[in-house]
Amino acid sequence: MRTLVRVNLKFKHAYRILAAAALLFFGFKGRLAAQDTAMLWRDYSYVQQANVELQSNNAVFLQHFDFKRMAIAEAYATKSNGGFVNYHQSGNSYELGAQTEAYFRLNPKVVFYGKVRYGNFTGQNMGGSVFINPYYNAFDIVEWADSTRGEKNLERYHLVGAVGIRLYQGLSLGGKVDYQAANYAKYKDLRHTNKLLDMSCTLGLGYAFGSVVELGVSYLYGRSTEGITFKRYGNTDKPYSSLINFGAFYGRTEAIGESGYTKEGASTPVFNKLQGVEGQLRLRLGSRWSMFNSASYTTRNGYYGRKMNNSPLYTEHTGHGMSYLGSLSYTTARRLHNLQLNVGTEQLDNFENIYQENHTLGGKTEYIYYGSTQTTDRKISTYSLRYTANLGVENYHPTWVLTAGAYTWERKQTTSLYPYYRRQNVQTYAAQASAKRNIICGKNEYSLLLGALYGSGSGTAKKDGVYTPPSSTQGAPKSMDVDLYREYEYLTATRLQGKAELGYERLLTAQVRGHLKFSYEYTRAYNVEYVKDGNFGVANLIIGCTF
Numbered sequence: 350m351r352t353l354v355r356v357n358l359k360f361k362h363a364y365r366i367l368a369a370a371a372l373l374f375f376g377f378k379g380r381l382a383a384q385d386t387a388m389l390w391r392d393y394s395y396v397q398q399a400n401v402e403l404q405s406n407n408a409v410f411l412q413h414f415d416f417k418r419m420a421i422a423e424a425y426a427t428k429s430n431g432g433f434v435n436y437h438q439s440g441n442s443y444e445l446g447a448q449t450e451a452y453f454r455l456n457p458k459v460v461f462y463g464k465v466r467y468g469n470f471t472g473q474n475m476g477g478s479v480f481i482n483p484y485y486n487a488f489d490i491v492e493w494a495d496s497t498r499g500e501k502n503l504e505r506y507h508l509v510g511a512v513g514i515r516l517y518q519g520l521s522l523g524g525k526v527d528y529q530a531a532n533y534a535k536y537k538d539l540r541h542t543n544k545l546l547d548m549s550c551t552l553g554l555g556y557a558f559g560s561v562v563e564l565g566v567s568y569l570y571g572r573s574t575e576g577i578t579f580k581r582y583g584n585t586d587k588p589y590s591s592l593i594n595f596g597a598f599y600g601r602t603e604a605i606g607e608s609g610y611t612k613e614g615a616s617t618p619v620f621n622k623l624q625g626v627e628g629q630l631r632l633r634l635g636s637r638w639s640m641f642n643s644a645s646y647t648t649r650n651g652y653y654g655r656k657m658n659n660s661p662l663y664t665e666h667t668g669h670g671m672s673y674l675g676s677l678s679y680t681t682a683r684r685l686h687n688l689q690l691n692v693g694t695e696q697l698d699n700f701e702n703i704y705q706e707n708h709t710l711g712g713k714t715e716y717i718y719y720g721s722t723q724t725t726d727r728k729i730s731t732y733s734l735r736y737t738a739n740l741g742v743e744n745y746h747p748t749w750v751l752t753a754g755a756y757t758w759e760r761k762q763t764t765s766l767y768p769y770y771r772r773q774n775v776q777t778y779a780a781q782a783s784a785k786r787n788i789i790c791g792k793n794e795y796s797l798l799l800g801a802l803y804g805s806g807s808g809t810a811k812k813d814g815v816y817t818p819p820s821s822t823q824g825a826p827k828s829m830d831v832d833l834y835r836e837y838e839y840l841t842a843t844r845l846q847g848k849a850e851l852g853y854e855r856l857l858t859a860q861v862r863g864h865l866k867f868s869y870e871y872t873r874a875y876n877v878e879y880v881k882d883g884n885f886g887v888a889n890l891i892i893g894c895t896f
Contacts, residue, residue, distance in 0.1 A: 389856055390789060391745040393421050393895055398737060399685055399745070401676040402641045403452070403462075407567040407629055408523030409555030411452070411460040411513030420451030423893030432881030433874045435839045436491075436832040437483055439472025439501070440881060457515070462525075464509040475501040477832060479541045479577060479591070481533050486619055487666035487699035487725055488653070489594040490577075490610060491829060492539060493602055497589065499537025506530045519557035523567070526550050539589035539605060540580045544616075547573035549623065565629035569647065572623070576616040579605050595699065595724040596764035597773040597811055598829040598836075608706075610653070610663055617663075621651035641676045649697070661704060661716050664724070668697035685739040685747070692732055699725035727762040750785040752800075766826040768819050772812045777840045779804035783848070796852035798868070806841030810834060834879040842883070844874040857894070866891040 396419060397403055402410035424447040434440050446468035453461045476498035477483070479490045492498075511525035526548070533543035549571030557563040581589065591611050593600040605611045625647030632640040647670045654662040672693040679686040700721040707715045733756040741748025757778040764771045783800030810833060819825075850868035857863045867890050874883035 389859075389862060390794070391416075391419070391895075392747065393419060395685070395739055395742070395745055395747055395750075398687055398739065399678070399680070401678070401687070401689070402629070402631055405565075405629060405641075405643060406525065406551050406569065406627055406645075407553035407555065407565045407643075408462070408511040408513045408525045408551065409521035409553050409565055409567075410563075410629070410631070411462055411511060411523065412515055412521055412555075414452045414454060414460050416452070416454065418451065418453050418896075420449065420453075421893060421895045422449040423447065423891050425889065425891045427887065427889045429885070429887045431872070431885030433839070433842075433844075433872055433877065433883050433885040434880065435477075436835045437475070437477030439475045440885075441474060442470060442472035444468055444470040459515075460513045462509070462511040462513075464507070466505070466507040468503075468505045470503040470505075472501050472503075474498045475535070479535075479543070479579075480619070481531055481543055481545055481575060486575075487651070487668075487697055487727075488596070488600075488664060491592045491594050491598065491832060493590040493592055493829070495831070497537065497539050499535055501533065501535045504532045519559075519563075521555040521557070523553040523555065524551065525553075527571075538581050538583045538587075539591070539611075540582060542578045542580070543575055545573070545575045547571070553627075555629070561633050563629075563631040565631075567627045567629070569623065569625040569627065569645075571621075573621045574618045576618040578616045579611045579613050581605065581613065592827060592829045594829070595701075595766070596727060596762045597771050598833040599764040599771040599811075599826055600724075600766065602827045608661075617654060619651065619653050621649055624648050637680055639678045639680070641674070643672075643674045645672045646670070647672075649695075658716065659714050661706070662702055662718075664699055664701050665721065666697060666699040666725075668695060670695035683740070683742045685737075685742060687737045687739075689735045689737075690733070691735075694728065694730045697725070697727045697729075698723060699727075722765075722767060724765055725762065726765075727760065730759045732757045746787070746789075748787055750787075750798075751783070753780075753782045755780045765816075768816045768823070769826050770814055770816060771826075771828075772814075773809060775806065775808040775810075775837060775840050777804065777806035781846075785850075792856040794852075794854040796850075796854075798848070798850035798852070800848040802846035802848075803844070804846070805843040808837070808841060810837040831879070838877055838879045842874040842877050842880075844872055844883070846870065846872045854895075861894055861896045863894045864892070 400413050402413055427444040429442045430440065432440050446466065448466035450464040455461060476492045476495060480486055481503065483489045506529065508528045511523065513521060513523040515521050529547040531545040535541050549569060551567050551569050553565055553567030555563060555565035588604050590602050590604045592598065592602055593610050603609050603611055605613050607613065625645055627643055627645035629643045634640065649668040652662055652665040654660065656662055670693065675690040677688045701724050702718055702721045704716045704718045707717060709715060733754065735752065735754035738751040739747035757776065759776045761774050779802055781800065781802040783798060785796060785798040787794060787796045848868060848870040850866060852864060852866040854862055854864040870887045872885040877883045
């Protein structure tokens with residue numbers, strides 16, 4: 350009952366946000382001309398696929414939105430169960446949420462885009478990482494004992510706003526703001542509460558050389574802070590330890606107390622600052638072929654702790670990443686074929702500061718730094734290739750949607766606590782295919798989607814060694830092998846996945862179409878030993894409208 354009350358109270362905030370957004374979008378209705386009846390079945394996903402550039406980080410490409418307005422609003426409920434989960438995930442969880450998204454053309458020169466999303470997740474028997482996303486940060490803090498696993502709750506807010514403006518002839522200006530906030534909490538000792546604030550801003554320019562070539566360039570600036578507070582409410586005499594995991598579950602153990610990475614009662618932040626540039630190229634190759642390309646370079650710098658004289662700065666990290674998106678489309682009167690390639694890499698290095706804590710005569714505490722040592726050298730690479738065929742298209746609505754694709758993810762890292770080191774290399778890959786059939790009967794539409802995925806992986810979970818022979822006083826770093834092999838098995842185990850989705854849509858008014866979707870996704874992994882079992886299922890229910 351306590352959990353349900355907490356979720357209901359928090360969920361009210363989402364309704365208020367979505368209600369305001371819906372009023373904003375519907376408020377434009379009175380100024381717009383009535384839509385053609387043939388356009389009532391216009392598919393939201395199809396319009397985005399037909400104009401890949403609409404989802405670019407550079408908002409100048411919103412100018413390619415061809416309608417007056419297109420919006421969607423949905424509420425969803427998700428239930429997950431099963432033992433095939435990663436070390437930080439839950440085998441018994443549910444999530445409630447809502448979202449709305451819209452494009453709106455104010456006039457021939459100005460296009461707006463907006464998105465609001467709220468999600469409230471509750472998971473049972475959760476432990477592992479204390480961070481919201483352990484794969485983003487340069488290091489991890491992992492609960493040492495499985496006996497401290499308990500319920501966790503994650504509440505997310507996500508707001509996006511963008512505008513593209515045609516300034517003069519082919520010259521355009523675009524701006525985009527992406528803001529996320531989250532609250533994360535564990536309700537069993539060792540407890541932690543997290544508060545995340547993440548905002549990025551993008552400013553872009555574009556120039557169209559007629560209707561064939563369009564170039565764009567954009568600048569990204571972003572900052573994120575995730576503050577973590579550790580607490581104990583139960584037996585405070587019982588020791589609670591965590592692994593300061595610098596990579597591959599290799600590091601030092603630390604008991605919660607008055608100092609250190611897991612200092613009790615103090616909010617210690619992980620800070621990240623991002624800066625990046627991106628270039629875009631859009632080509633119109635005749636009446637049927639089009640291509641969109643974007644390439645970016647991003648730098649990341651940050652730290653864990655506080656840059657203050659009376660508070661320690663534990664670690665500092667630096668990194669850079671590159672990405673490429675290439676999309677090739679072939680369009681006819683009733684078909685759209687799209688081939689999309691995504692490539693991304695990120696190099697991230699983490700350094701632990703060496704410092705001494707001094708107490709002055711006035712009772713103040715100061716920290717004197719003597720340098721730093723590198724603890725983590727990590728590189729992550731992702732590659733994906735996806736083909737989509739929209740067949741039997743009429744009035745921006747496909748009869749068939751066929752997809753096929755392949756994906757691979759690789760992580761190479763070296764963790765160093767001199768003179769010891771650990772190297773790890775993990776690759777995971779997958780291939781998927783799906784088919785969706787839409788059938789319109791008068792004011793009703795029925796849809797069925799069937800999909801399948803095959804995944805596997807390979808690599809080396811750990812390879813330990815020393816740079817030089819250690820002295821007799823140097824103890825070896827701590828290794829959390831249970832979670833090490835649990836994560837490695839989750840990433841590399843051979844698995845099959847099947848998905849089925851049933852959908853129903855109905856024309857409600859001259860401009861509003863309601864929809865209801867139910868899907869179930871089941872994963873079966875084989876020959877697993879360290880995860881609980883090889884089964885995992887996700888049921889999802891969506892109710893919403895398109896207008």
